[in-house]
Amino acid sequence: MTTVTTAWDASQYLDGPEMIAAYVDAAFEEGDPAVMASALGNIARARGMSDVAAAAGLGRASLYKSLSEHSHPEFATILKVIKALGLRLTVAA
Incomplete structure (x- = not known):
């Protein structure tokens, strides 16, 4: 018997501001730029890539x-996307 699987798509579960904030916080906590960029990409797909691109001027x-x-991506691009998503980047000690 063959097991059929499908790829897990995080963007399908990012349905509210609290979920998005927790997701991006966890991604940034990893400290891996590729994970951070991928997380922002998932959030952008959840919100509508065309809308986010227009809001970011990209x-x-x-x-x-x-x-x-x-x-x-350049840091400037990351900042544009964060702003377009309605998020705010903060630093805590």
Whole structure:
């Protein structure tokens, strides 16, 4: 008997501000830039990539590329996406 599986898509479960905040907080806590970019990409897909790209002043294809798992986006791009998503980056001691 064959087991059929499908890829897990985090964007399907990011349905509220609290869930999004917890998800991005956990991703940033990892300290891996690729995980951070991927998490922002998942949130952008949950919110609508075209809408997020427009709000960030970026092209949709460029945003997909910047937030893919193996990308190395510039910090300025990350800040634009965070702002477009309605999030705020904070630092705590």
